Structures are given as structure tokens and as C-alpha cells.
Amino acid sequence: MSEHILFLTGKLAEKQLRAILEKMQPEFTYTVHQIGVKVAALMTAEMIARRLQDTFNADRIILPGRCRGDLDLLSKKLKLPVERGPEELKDLPLFFGKQALHIDLSRYDVKIFAEIVDAPNLTVDEVIQRAYYYKENGANVIDIGCLPDTPFDNMEAIIQGLKQEGFTVSIDSLETDDLLRGAKAGADYMLSLHESTLWVADEVDAIPIIIPENHTDISCLDRIVKTLQDKNKAFIVDPILDPIHFGFTDSIVRYHTVRNKFPDIEMMFGVGNITELTHADTAGMNALLLGMCSELNINHILATEVSQHTSRAIKEADIARRIMYAAKEHDTLPKHISPDLMALHEPSPFPYQLSEIKDFAADVKDPSFRIQISDEGVHIYNRDGLHSAIDPFDLYPKLQVENDASHAFYLGVELTRAETAWQLGKRFNQDQSLNWGCAAKITNQDVDLHSFKPAGTTLKKQ
Numbered sequence: 001m002s003e004h005i006l007f008l009t010g011k012l013a014e015k016q017l018r019a020i021l022e023k024m025q026p027e028f029t030y031t032v033h034q035i036g037v038k039v040a041a042l043m044t045a046e047m048i049a050r051r052l053q054d055t056f057n058a059d060r061i062i063l064p065g066r067c068r069g070d071l072d073l074l075s076k077k078l079k080l081p082v083e084r085g086p087e088e089l090k091d092l093p094l095f096f097g098k099q100a101l102h103i104d105l106s107r108y109d110v111k112i113f114a115e116i117v118d119a120p121n122l123t124v125d126e127v128i129q130r131a132y133y134y135k136e137n138g139a140n141v142i143d144i145g146c147l148p149d150t151p152f153d154n155m156e157a158i159i160q161g162l163k164q165e166g167f168t169v170s171i172d173s174l175e176t177d178d179l180l181r182g183a184k185a186g187a188d189y190m191l192s193l194h195e196s197t198l199w200v201a202d203e204v205d206a207i208p209i210i211i212p213e214n215h216t217d218i219s220c221l222d223r224i225v226k227t228l229q230d231k232n233k234a235f236i237v238d239p240i241l242d243p244i245h246f247g248f249t250d251s252i253v254r255y256h257t258v259r260n261k262f263p264d265i266e267m268m269f270g271v272g273n274i275t276e277l278t279h280a281d282t283a284g285m286n287a288l289l290l291g292m293c294s295e296l297n298i299n300h301i302l303a304t305e306v307s308q309h310t311s312r313a314i315k316e317a318d319i320a321r322r323i324m325y326a327a328k329e330h331d332t333l334p335k336h337i338s339p340d341l342m343a344l345h346e347p348s349p350f351p352y353q354l355s356e357i358k359d360f361a362a363d364v365k366d367p368s369f370r371i372q373i374s375d376e377g378v379h380i381y382n383r384d385g386l387h388s389a390i391d392p393f394d395l396y397p398k399l400q401v402e403n404d405a406s407h408a409f410y411l412g413v414e415l416t417r418a419e420t421a422w423q424l425g426k427r428f429n430q431d432q433s434l435n436w437g438c439a440a441k442i443t444n445q446d447v448d449l450h451s452f453k454p455a456g457t458t459l460k461k462q
Contacts, residue, residue: 013064
């Protein structure tokens with residue numbers, strides 16, 4: 001027996017909701033019920049609790065995405081599961097497609113080593129503070145980087161301080177003295193050993209990350225792997241990812257070769273050599289690099305946030321590993337799983353065409369301004385008419401807000417957001433900041449936009 005869903009909506013959206021559901025031809029049955037409010041976004045859980053007298057034998061209830069209030073409390077009152085749908089009706093097909101996959105982004109199989117490259121120049125407290133920042137952004141291991149020809153007097157204190165705080169730690173150096181000191185101080189991993197320094201792995205318990213002594217020659221890895229496997233020691237192999245135009249493609253081939261030769265060994269991918277050394281937005285790079293990790297079953301990456309343009313690299317890698325895990329688990333493309341890596345663009349930036357916006361405008365009977373965008377530009381309308389432009393400055397003379405500074409300011413902010421969204425191909429929702437995914441320090445969830453507006457300026461009447 002198919003599921004029966006009750007969709008609650010407002011007067012203006014009812015017709016469109018019915019049309020979208022009919023076009024979807026869903027496997028579930030449904031009832032559309034108009035709750036007695038004009039604009040669906042103004043619906044609240046408390047209002048629904050007061051007004052809804054019949055649940056139409058539904059198995060669950062879907063509310064508009066912008067509906068406010070405590071849905072858990074509403075579910076208890078109605079004795080039915082109640083959830084928010086997408087913010088835009090046009091996204092209903094995608095909403096139900098994602099639900100059908102039961103996407104779970106809590107799981108991943110790649111550990112992130114976040115390197116603190118200048119640790120010798122930092123105090124114990126500074127390293128611990130940065131370690132917590134990396135951990136909050138998804139890091140599993142804090143990598144303590146040594147610097148050539150730089151004394152590291154407080155290495156032991158730093159590692160022991162991190163361990164006392166509960167961190168997993170790696171020591172990162174090509175100098176055997178540094179590796180021995182770090183491992184004896186409690187480091188869990190050592191980056192990096194090669195054939196000539198492999199003896200260090202016999203002296204301490206830390207798990208070694210192995211690199212080729214000549215990083216373009218991976219033949220030595222055969223001997224190293226056999227040696228460590230014969231000793232029944234844990235290890236990770238890093239064939240070394242090279243920067244673009246300095247061997248990047250060849251290094252990818254090396255990873256592929258090593259994986260084919262050793263299907264079951266642990267491997268590491270140094271993604272920082274690409275994100276740090278390429279001046280391009282890192283979200284897309286991390287998606288691609290973690291996609292390679294997923295295909296090659298590479299379960300460790302070394303990531304950094306040294307350059308200012310990589311200031312979200314750890315968080316991006318965390319999101320990318322979760323997306324790729326979910327896509328692989330469901331045997332699907334890494335699409336429509338999470339929008340968090342879509343910083344500049346969106347899959348469907350313009351849910352409504354100008355013809356549809358004209359229909360919305362024709363139904364408006366009050367003087368409050370609504371702002372929307374389509375692929376043809378920015379549109380603002382109320383009961384007095386619809387105005388469209390590419391440049392918001394062209395709209396100002398038509399809005400008649402010269403004598404109302406607070407209203408003019410509010411409309412200026414919203415129209416600027418709309419223009420930016422139109423230029424980049426992003427979603428615009430009035431009274432909400434643009435969604436920059438994980439690229440922005442402040443997200444829609446962090447800000448109450450109404451607190452920045454003078455009282456009474458939301459959809460203000462003239």
C-alpha cells in the first residue's frame with residue numbers, strides 16, 4: 001500500500017503545488033490542503049496546530065520549507081510525522097529523489113591529516129588552539145610539521161599537550177631525529193620514511209607513512225611493503241602527489257599503479273600540493289581529489305590551510321569525503337547529495353521563468369514588494385506593477401522610496417543580493433543571505449537577517 005502524504009500550503013502556491021505534484025507522477029498518493037493563509041512562508045507550526053482539523057488519513061505531512069516553529073511538538077499533537085519540504089516548490093522532485101536514496105552524510109572512510117606547517121614557531125597553546133579549529137572542521141589527525149634548519153625545542157611539549165587534549169597526532173619530517181623524538185613523545189604516525197630510513201619504524205610504535213626515496217621511482221615500494229608486511233607492521237604508502245605542471249598527471253598514474261599492485265594496503269593522498277599550489281577555488285579541487293580517493297580506495301589525505309585562498313580547505317575536504325562516500329554507497333554520481341561545495345553556482349539557480357513571475361505578480365493585491373530573479377534578470381513587483389532590470393540602479397526611480405530611507409536601504413540590500421545571484425547563477429530568496437556553501441564564514445543559519453533591518457521594512461507597504 002502506497003504512502004499517503006498531506007501537503008499544506010497557502011493560497012498563492014496551491015495551484016503551482018498541484019501542478020508540480022501532478023507532473024511528478026509520484027509513487028505515493030497525496031492530498032493538497034490550503035491552510036487559510038495567503039503566503040505559504042508565513043505559515044507557522046502553532047498556526048497549523050490551531051487550524052488543521054483533518055489530516056486526511058495521511059501517513060505524514062509536508063510543510064513549506066520556510067514554515068517556522070517546533071515541528072516535533074506539532075508531530076506529537078497530530079500523531080503524525082511532520083517535516084519541512086524544500087524552500088522552493090520547483091525543488092520537490094529533487095527533494096523526494098534525495099529522500100528515496102536515504103542520503104546519510106554522517107559517514108566517511110577517509111581520514112584527514114591537517115598539517116600545522118609552522119609548529120616550531122608556535123607555542124603549545126597556539127598549536128592546541130589551531131588543532132581544535134581543524135578538528136571542528138573535520139580533521140582526524142593533527143600533523144605537526146617540522147621546518148628545515150629550524151630548532152624545535154618544544155616538540156615534545158606540543159605533542160604531549162595535544163595527546164592530553166585527546167588528539168591523534170602525526171610528526172612530519174624527513175629528518176630521522178625529528179621522527180624519533182616525535183614518536184617517543186607520543187605521536188601516532190610518522191611522515192615520512194623511505195627505504196634508507198625505514199629502520200626508524202623498528203625503533204618506535206608510531207605508524208610510518210612511506211614515500212619513495214626518489215619519488216618518481218615507485219619500484220622501491222615493492223621491497224618496503226614486503227618488508228613491513230613480513231614484520232606484520234601497520235603502515236601507509238604515499239606515492240606523492242605532485243603539483244600541476246610538475247608531474248601531476250604522472251603522479252596520478254603512480255597512485256593507480258600502486259593501488260593495482262597492492263589492492264589492500266593503506267594509502268595517503270597529499271591534496272595540499274594541489275590546493276595550495278593552484279590559484280583556483282579549492283572547493284571544486286577537493287571534490288575532484290576526494291573523488292579520486294574514493295575510486296582508488298585511498299583512506300588518508302594530508303591537507304593544509306597555509307595560503308589564504310585555502311582557508312576552508314579542511315572543511316571542504318570533510319564535506320567532499322562524505323559526499324563521495326554516499327555516492328559510492330548508492331552507486332550514483334556525486335550530484336544532488338549536498339550543496340555545500342557549490343559556492344559560486346547552483347544546479348537550478350532560476351526556478352521560475354519570467355512568465356511565471358508575471359503570473360505571481362498579477363495575483364498580488366497589496367503594496368508589499370516581492371523580489372525574484374529569472375534568467376532574464378531581476379524582478380520586483382507589488383500591486384502597482386512589475387519592474388525588471390539587470391542593473392538595480394535602473395529600478396530605483398520606479399520604486400518611489402526616495403522619502404523613506406530605511407525602506408530604500410532594505411530594498412537596496414535585497415536588490416544587490418538579487419543582482420549578485422543573477423550574475424553568478426545562484427538561488428535568490430528574499431530576506432535571506434545568499435548561500436555560499438561552506439566557503440563563507442557566515443551562513444544562512446548563522447544570521448538573523450531581520451535583526452539588521454529597521455522595524456517594519458520586510459515587504460514594506462508604501
